Structures are given as C-alpha cells and as structure tokens.
Amino acid sequence: MEWMIQELAARAGITGRALRHYDRIGLLPPSRVGANGYRYYGPAAVARLQRILLLRQLGMGLPAIAEVLAEEVDEQEALRAHIAALERARDRIEQQIRAVRHTFDAAATGIEPCMDIMLEGFNDRYRDEVIARWGERAFRASNDWWHAKSLEQQRAWKRATDDLVAAWIAACEAGVSPTSERAQALAARHVQWLSEIPGTPTADGDRDRSIQMVNCLGQMYVEDPGFATTYDGAEGAAFVRDSLHEYTRTQM
Structure with missing residues (x-):
C-alpha cells in the first residue's frame, strides 16, 4: 500500500509542504517517485515519519532528529524506543490529569489541596531515584497505588x-x-x-x-x-x- 503526498499529509496532520521539505533535506525521502513526478510513501516511509513526528513532539529540532535517525540501524530497536517514549509521555499525561483532578476535587469539597500532589507529573522529583535504586516496576506500582487513593x-x-x-x-x-x-x-x-x-x-x-x-x-x-x-x-x-x-x- 502506498499513499500520495497529500493523502499522507492529511492523515499525519501536517502539510504537504512539510513533507516536501523533509524530502529536500534528506530526512524523509518518498518510497518512490512516479513517472508523473508524484511522490509515493510506503510502510517504511510512514514508520520513519512516525518517528519524526514523535521526536518533534518531544521538542527536538530537525537537525537533531536527522542525527538520531541516522544512528538507528535496528528497526525493531527503534520501534521499541518509540513505544517506550510514548509510554513515558502517556504516564506523564495521566499523572498530570490526576494532579489537576486532585486540585478540582479539593476546590469542590473545600479541602485544602496538597501542593506536592498538585504538581505530580509536572516534576516528579523522586522518579529517577526510585527507578535507579529499585526499578521501573517499583515506581509504577507505588505511583499507581498512591494516585488510586x-x-x-x-x-x-x-x-x-x-x-x-x-x-x-x-x-x-x-x-x-x-x-x-x-x-x-x-x-x-x-x-x-x-x-x-x-x-x-x-x-x-x-x-x-x-x-x-x-x-x-x-x-x-x-x-x-x-x-x-x-x-x-x-x-x-x-x-x-x-x-x-x-x-x-x-x-x-
């Protein structure tokens, strides 16, 4: 299956101009170019675009993204890294939702909110230390237990x-x-x-x-x-x- 440039742009939520720019700088060439000059993108190109969009969301500039992708030689490893980054982003968003809900519930009930909980997920000061000492599972289990309360x-x-x-x-x-x-x-x-x-x-x-x-x-x-x-x-x-x-x- 292949998509033409405008089809891919529409599905990815970006512009055709952005895809053409990615092609010009060597970041995302099309899978092939037809005799009519149209660009066509297959699964491998879409997977690469997926990585580009993720890294853009993480705040990386295009030159830095190009370096990261150039160093990735194992597609499966790249996909695992992609999944891990998305899971971290998901966890952070879930923590932020819980933090804002805590603030909302406190305001609704007239109870003074806990400032540490209000900022949970925006700056978890113990996450790295807990993971380094006792592993990711320990952090996730204790963090989920706390926020389920x-x-x-x-x-x-x-x-x-x-x-x-x-x-x-x-x-x-x-x-x-x-x-x-x-x-x-x-x-x-x-x-x-x-x-x-x-x-x-x-x-x-x-x-x-x-x-x-x-x-x-x-x-x-x-x-x-x-x-x-x-x-x-x-x-x-x-x-x-x-x-x-x-x-x-x-x-x-």
Missing part, C-alpha cells in the same frame, strides 16, 4: 506518616538508644509502613532486598538534607538510621 485517603496516609515521624523525633529527644525497645518498636512500625506500599521489596516479601532497601533508606535519611530536616536535623536522621540498621541486623 481518594483525596481523603491520601490525607489519612499523610497523617499516619506524620505521626510516625513525630514518634521518631520524640524518641530521639528522649535520648533513648537505637537498640532500645522503644526505638526497635518504631523501626518495626517503619518497616510495616514501607510494606504497605506496593512495589517495594517489603511489600513483595523479598527478605534480602528488603534489608538492603531499609538500610539504604536509613542512610538516605542522613545524607539527603530534605530527609534530615524531616527528622528534625542530622541527629534525628542518624537516630532513625541506626535504629533501622539494628532492626535489619537482629529482626529481619
């Missing part, structure tokens, strides 16, 4: 999290040891809190990876200034870390 369920979860943080800070201020019964009870509560989040090793029941994750989080609480502030400073973060490390050593 109603506004009130999200607020309830946030209150429970704040209560846990407050209990950690109170224990640290009381001067108890990380190995004390009180600290270890908090560590158990913390691990149980993590196990309620789908996609985490604790939720999956993976003992070795759970230990690794809990220890990693404990260290992150100390090294990340944002987390240290959450636990009322470096001393509080170190107390949580040491308590969690003791719990993984003796209880997991």
Whole structure:
C-alpha cells in the first residue's frame, strides 16, 4: 500500500509542504517517485515519519532528529524506543490529569489541596531515584497505588506518616538508644509502613532486598538534607538510621 503526498499529509496532520521539505533535506525521502513526478510513501516511509513526528513532539529540532535517525540501524530497536517514549509521555499525561483532578476535587469539597500532589507529573522529583535504586516496576506500582487513593485517603496516609515521624523525633529527644525497645518498636512500625506500599521489596516479601532497601533508606535519611530536616536535623536522621540498621541486623 502506498499513499500520495497529500493523502499522507492529511492523515499525519501536517502539510504537504512539510513533507516536501523533509524530502529536500534528506530526512524523509518518498518510497518512490512516479513517472508523473508524484511522490509515493510506503510502510517504511510512514514508520520513519512516525518517528519524526514523535521526536518533534518531544521538542527536538530537525537537525537533531536527522542525527538520531541516522544512528538507528535496528528497526525493531527503534520501534521499541518509540513505544517506550510514548509510554513515558502517556504516564506523564495521566499523572498530570490526576494532579489537576486532585486540585478540582479539593476546590469542590473545600479541602485544602496538597501542593506536592498538585504538581505530580509536572516534576516528579523522586522518579529517577526510585527507578535507579529499585526499578521501573517499583515506581509504577507505588505511583499507581498512591494516585488510586481518594483525596481523603491520601490525607489519612499523610497523617499516619506524620505521626510516625513525630514518634521518631520524640524518641530521639528522649535520648533513648537505637537498640532500645522503644526505638526497635518504631523501626518495626517503619518497616510495616514501607510494606504497605506496593512495589517495594517489603511489600513483595523479598527478605534480602528488603534489608538492603531499609538500610539504604536509613542512610538516605542522613545524607539527603530534605530527609534530615524531616527528622528534625542530622541527629534525628542518624537516630532513625541506626535504629533501622539494628532492626535489619537482629529482626529481619
């Protein structure tokens, strides 16, 4: 099957002039040119146009697109990359829809919206870190779980999290040891809190990876200034870390 230039332009939502320009710069030559001078585009050319349009939507200029396509030697790999890019775009749009719906629901019910949720999908600050440490599946599962909650369920979860943080800070201020019964009870509560989040090793029941994750989080609480502030400073973060490390050593 082949399409003439105007047929392809109409179906792709672009102009015939754009297709002729792509031909002139060597970005998208037609599959063949008829004796009458008409350009005809077959499946391979349409697949290439598909890639061009996607990369244009991602903000790339034509010279950069030409470089990308010139480096693609495996058509199947190029299509996989195409699908992955579309899935990322879809996920981002779905997150943005949920964020705007959250704002709408908050306004409709008179409840103050959560600013972090309002900006979800516009700038997910933890996505790359979660994926790098625990994989894409962990991020997707936990992200879908969170956004499936109603506004009130999200607020309830946030209150429970704040209560846990407050209990950690109170224990640290009381001067108890990380190995004390009180600290270890908090560590158990913390691990149980993590196990309620789908996609985490604790939720999956993976003992070795759970230990690794809990220890990693404990260290992150100390090294990340944002987390240290959450636990009322470096001393509080170190107390949580040491308590969690003791719990993984003796209880997991």
